[in-house]
Amino acid sequence: MSTDTDTASAPSPAAGGFDNDNRQAGSIADSARDYVNRLRGGDMGSLPAILGLVVLVVIFASLNDRFLTTYNMANLVVQASAIIVLAMGIVFVLLLGEIDLSAGVAGGACATITALMLIDYDWTWWMATLAGVAFGAVIGLAIGSLVSFLGIPSFVVTLAFFLGLQAVPLKLIGSGGSLRFNDPVLRGLSIKNVPVTAGWVAAVVIVVAFAALSLWRYRSLSAKGLIHPPIALVVIRIAVLAVIVLGLTALLNANRSPNPIFDISGIPWAAPVVIALLLFWTYVLTKTRFGRHLYAVGGNAEAARRAGINVLRVRIMAFVICTGMAALAGLLSASYTGKVSPGSGGSNTLLYAVAAAVIGGTSLFGGRGRALDAVIGGLVIATISNGLGLLNQAAYINFVVTGSVLLLAASVDAISRRRRSSAGV
Amino acid sequence: MVEPLLELRGVNKSFGVVHVLHDVDFAVYPGQVTALVGDNGAGKSTLVKIVAGIYGRDSGDYHFEGKKVEVHGPRDVAALGVEVVYQDLALCDNLDIVENMFLGREETTRFGLDEVAMETRARETLASLSVRTVKSVRQSVASLSGGQRQTVAIAKAVLWNSKVVLLDEPTAALGVAQTRQVLDLVRRLADRGLGVVLISHNMGDVLEVADRITALYLGRVAADVSAKDVNHSQIVELITAGRSGDLGIADPATATV
Numbered sequence: 001m002s003t004d005t006d007t008a009s010a011p012s013p014a015a016g017g018f019d020n021d022n023r024q025a026g027s028i029a030d031s032a033r034d035y036v037n038r039l040r041g042g043d044m045g046s047l048p049a050i051l052g053l054v055v056l057v058v059i060f061a062s063l064n065d066r067f068l069t070t071y072n073m074a075n076l077v078v079q080a081s082a083i084i085v086l087a088m089g090i091v092f093v094l095l096l097g098e099i100d101l102s103a104g105v106a107g108g109a110c111a112t113i114t115a116l117m118l119i120d121y122d123w124t125w126w127m128a129t130l131a132g133v134a135f136g137a138v139i140g141l142a143i144g145s146l147v148s149f150l151g152i153p154s155f156v157v158t159l160a161f162f163l164g165l166q167a168v169p170l171k172l173i174g175s176g177g178s179l180r181f182n183d184p185v186l187r188g189l190s191i192k193n194v195p196v197t198a199g200w201v202a203a204v205v206i207v208v209a210f211a212a213l214s215l216w217r218y219r220s221l222s223a224k225g226l227i228h229p230p231i232a233l234v235v236i237r238i239a240v241l242a243v244i245v246l247g248l249t250a251l252l253n254a255n256r257s258p259n260p261i262f263d264i265s266g267i268p269w270a271a272p273v274v275i276a277l278l279l280f281w282t283y284v285l286t287k288t289r290f291g292r293h294l295y296a297v298g299g300n301a302e303a304a305r306r307a308g309i310n311v312l313r314v315r316i317m318a319f320v321i322c323t324g325m326a327a328l329a330g331l332l333s334a335s336y337t338g339k340v341s342p343g344s345g346g347s348n349t350l351l352y353a354v355a356a357a358v359i360g361g362t363s364l365f366g367g368r369g370r371a372l373d374a375v376i377g378g379l380v381i382a383t384i385s386n387g388l389g390l391l392n393q394a395a396y397i398n399f400v401v402t403g404s405v406l407l408l409a410a411s412v413d414a415i416s417r418r419r420r421s422s423a424g425v
Numbered sequence: 426m427v428e429p430l431l432e433l434r435g436v437n438k439s440f441g442v443v444h445v446l447h448d449v450d451f452a453v454y455p456g457q458v459t460a461l462v463g464d465n466g467a468g469k470s471t472l473v474k475i476v477a478g479i480y481g482r483d484s485g486d487y488h489f490e491g492k493k494v495e496v497h498g499p500r501d502v503a504a505l506g507v508e509v510v511y512q513d514l515a516l517c518d519n520l521d522i523v524e525n526m527f528l529g530r531e532e533t534t535r536f537g538l539d540e541v542a543m544e545t546r547a548r549e550t551l552a553s554l555s556v557r558t559v560k561s562v563r564q565s566v567a568s569l570s571g572g573q574r575q576t577v578a579i580a581k582a583v584l585w586n587s588k589v590v591l592l593d594e595p596t597a598a599l600g601v602a603q604t605r606q607v608l609d610l611v612r613r614l615a616d617r618g619l620g621v622v623l624i625s626h627n628m629g630d631v632l633e634v635a636d637r638i639t640a641l642y643l644g645r646v647a648a649d650v651s652a653k654d655v656n657h658s659q660i661v662e663l664i665t666a667g668r669s670g671d672l673g674i675a676d677p678a679t680a681t682v
Binding site for chain 1: 544
């Protein structure tokens with residue numbers, strides 16, 4: 001044991017007092033070197049997913065010339081949104097090292113409730129949505145309580161819910177039936193677009209707000225002598241965000257109609273929904289006590305308990321958030337297909353979402369993950385299913401490819417975890 | 426003699442039929458390191474958990490700063506200013522030093538976590554303890570050595586202006602140089618006026634930093650002596666046999682579990 005700690009202490013600087021400790025990551029070159037070291041140490045983050053996305057886009061674009069059309073890109077954004085939202089919910093349970101196998105069918109059950117409220121009770125869209133999300137939250141509360149209070153492994157509890165919840169749409173809709181999902185607002189999430197001008201304004205506002213916040217943060221940190229990244233890195237981050245946001249806006253604001261008679265342009269409404277959720281959950285995870293406690297419980301539940309954190313409450317909340325987000329994902333997916341059927345949210349919906357979260361860089365072992373991971377991973381998964389669809393491959397190929405991608409992502413996660421524990425990053 | 430900061434009087438504790446602590450008196454003085462020694466099963470851990478409020482007492486009184494207090498859990502004890510640094514450290518590897526030090530007691534502004542205040546205070550605390558081995562307060566705890574982790578755990582306990590700090594086997598897993606750092610830190614804590622309790626199996630460490638030694642033998646206090654009045658072999662006798670010369674339990678044969 002003592003030899004272990006001795007070797008571990010070797011990299012720590014023997015000289016240099018704490019008073020002149022390192023407060024700035026130094027030049028941009030130092031930051032780059034830091035980043036490479038972290039990669040070598042197994043802290044890959046979203047890098048594999050981004051590289052994978054680039055490779056996939058190149059492959060599909062070379063195999064099918066329709067893949068890169070703006071029409072297909074907009075379609076891909078809408079397809080990805082349901083996966084992304086579900087994956088964002090899954091991130092919360094993965095952060096605790098738990099799993100929710102029932103999130104997909106829970107989303108289907110919630111969408112059924114919403115559709116019934118719209119059709120049978122003539123509720124307005126937001127009341128029906130609230131009903132669906134509330135139903136999801138109750139499911140999450142039940143799962144979380146069973147996991148926390150009885151100590152049943154979440155794998156088993158959610159497997160039971162995965163089976164049981166499929167009964168809800170089957171009972172309410174009936175075998176072989178389906179409910180139409182044509183509320184103008186909810187259906188519009190997938191088939192309507194943000195007006196071009198509003199899209200541009202929103203994009204510019206996002207870029208300017210991000211730049212202002214980053215620079216303000218940099219100034220206040222450096223003024224108080226706290227640890228801050230070099231200014232060059234801050235500027236690069238702003239530039240990358242600006243290119244992505246403005247580039248996508250330009251792409252989606254161009255007319256993409258395959259038919260010259262009418263015009264389709266603008267960002268699909270699903271995108272702002274995803275962006276709003278991303279911003280909200282990123283804030284919760286990084287800037288609130290609850291978010292900090294989630295990471296702590298995922299990293300070392302015993303340490304969190306001793307620090308006075310109510311571990312049971314955190315765990316239950318994670319399942320509530322997960323299933324509540326699953327309800328929203330169910331609505332987005334119903335909005336895309338225009339109907340809810342007993343099979344909604346079944347088959348590979350959940351595995352897509354878990355794969356998205358893991359590919360994006362969220363660890364299956366708990367303690368590591370971001371809301372952004374779900375977005376990046378969700379885009380990868382949606383690209384695979386969209387691209388394979390365009391290539392007109394047999395359905396079985398789709399399953400094989402998606403399964404392999406999930407396995408690959410989990411392997412990257414497991415290997416990087418091993419390297420982290422040996423490198424101590 | 427100065428008044429003890431924290432004092433337990435006549436504490437008894439049983440788990441089922443097993444009587445673990447018999448009429449234990451235990452005192453912690455400000456500015457002193459009190460070593461709690463005893464063989465495995467002597468009741469050290471039980472006593473620490475009673476002080477920490479994790480276990481209740483069957484009988485006996487809990488005094489703090491001369492007043493009798495009622496404690497019903499770890500939160501009550503933490504509110505008094507008593508912090509425990511456990512052997513397994515209880516740090517989260519995936520969080521950085523600042524995040525770990527403020528875990529469960531994060532400071533917030535209207536807009537969320539107050540990282541500026543937390544980082545500033547964490548740095549001040551580490552600097553006031555003359556910690557020299559940590560490169561950056563934003564380092565992930567996973568990247569720290571055993572000694573550095575122990576340092577962070579101790580600094581975490583000190584951050585809250587605590588008055589009593591209990592250290593459970595702080596040097597058990599450390600190499601020579603790191604043990605040195607931690608013992609120096611223990612001494613500095615006492616020099617700041619805190620009451621420090623050091624639970625250790627290492628007699629060398631105990632004799633080096635402790636001012637008082639409380640030896641437990643089969644759930645009874647065998648001796649509560651000043652460290653300069655005893656030598657290495659006397660402590661070992663107290664631990665293993667319950668008495669040494671005219672020190673210790675009068676008739677250890679009656680001291681059954």
